[in-house]
Amino acid sequence: MTHDMHEHVKRGRLATGILVVGLLLLGVTRSAGAANTVDRQISATSDDAMEDGSPTLTDDKLEFGAKPWFGVRFTNVAIEQGAIITSAYLEFKANDSTSGDTDITIYGEDADDPGTFTSASSNVSGRTRTTASCVYNNMPAWTSGNWYQTPSLVSVVQEIVDRPGFASSNAMVFIIKSNHTNGDKRICRTRDFSAADAPKLHLEALMLTVADHAAGQETDAFSQSDG
Numbered sequence: 655m656t657h658d659m660h661e662h663v664k665r666g667r668l669a670t671g672i673l674v675v676g677l678l679l680l681g682v683t684r685s686a687g688a689a690n691t692v693d694r695q696i697s698a699t700s701d702d703a704m705e706d707g708s709p710t711l712t713d714d715k716l717e718f719g720a721k722p723w724f725g726v727r728f729t730n731v732a733i734e735q736g737a738i739i740t741s742a743y744l745e746f747k748a749n750d751s752t753s754g755d756t757d758i759t760i761y762g763e764d765a766d767d768p769g770t771f772t773s774a775s776s777n778v779s780g781r782t783r784t785t786a787s788c789v790y791n792n793m794p795a796w797t798s799g800n801w802y803q804t805p806s807l808v809s810v811v812q813e814i815v816d817r818p819g820f821a822s823s824n825a826m827v828f829i830i831k832s833n834h835t836n837g838d839k840r841i842c843r844t845r846d847f848s849a850a851d852a853p854k855l856h857l858e859a860l861m862l863t864v865a866d867h868a869a870g871q872e873t874d875a876f877s878q879s880d881g
């Protein structure tokens with residue numbers, strides 16, 4: 655073959671490869687259904703709580719790294735059971751400008767539709783936690799008045815929505831543990847400070863369509879998401 659013929663064959667193989675990749679991407683998109691974004695903000699005073707001994711429900715701030723346990727609950731989380739979670743994080747509004755060593759771990763509550771918090775003993779720390787968690791050590795410095803996102807909580811939220819009993823518009827709880835309470839802290843505002851400053855939840859998911867379920871595409875979609 656001449657040099658030109660070699661180049662022609664190489665370009666042909668490249669074009670075929672691009673076509674195959676494109677078709678694969680189309681297939682993944684079609685089998686996973688429509689994207690869905692959910693943004694929720696705490697709306698009830700008992701939906702954010704601090705536990706240091708018995709839980710308290712009306713603190714206007716949560717002090718990560720100073721108190722041992724916090725709970726935040728979001729209602730009406732419109733995610734289909736078994737959906738593929740592609741993005742998940744909490745957002746907190748800083749009340750103070752703080753820096754220094756603050757380390758927390760974030761779990762979900764392993765429940766289909768968890769209730770709001772009460773002042774009963776261990777009502778935050780005693781709830782069943784997800785196996786998945788987000789270790790968030792060495793939190794960045796916070797500046798008063800700014801919003802801060804946690805790292806990804808995809809694995810935590812996926813474990814919750816994969817529960818057979820989870821249903822769209824159920825509530826979702828996150829349990830936050832301070833990994834030590836002897837160092838510095840990050841102080842955020844709660845629903846009790848103001849409605850506008852209450853903690854937020856952001857989720858993005860690929861929703862499986864009815865047709866996808868009927869075609870048995872759900873298994874394919876999950877195996878692709880595992881990659």
Ligand SMILES: [Ca+2]
Nearest residue numbers: 699702711712
């Ligand atoms: Ca509260």
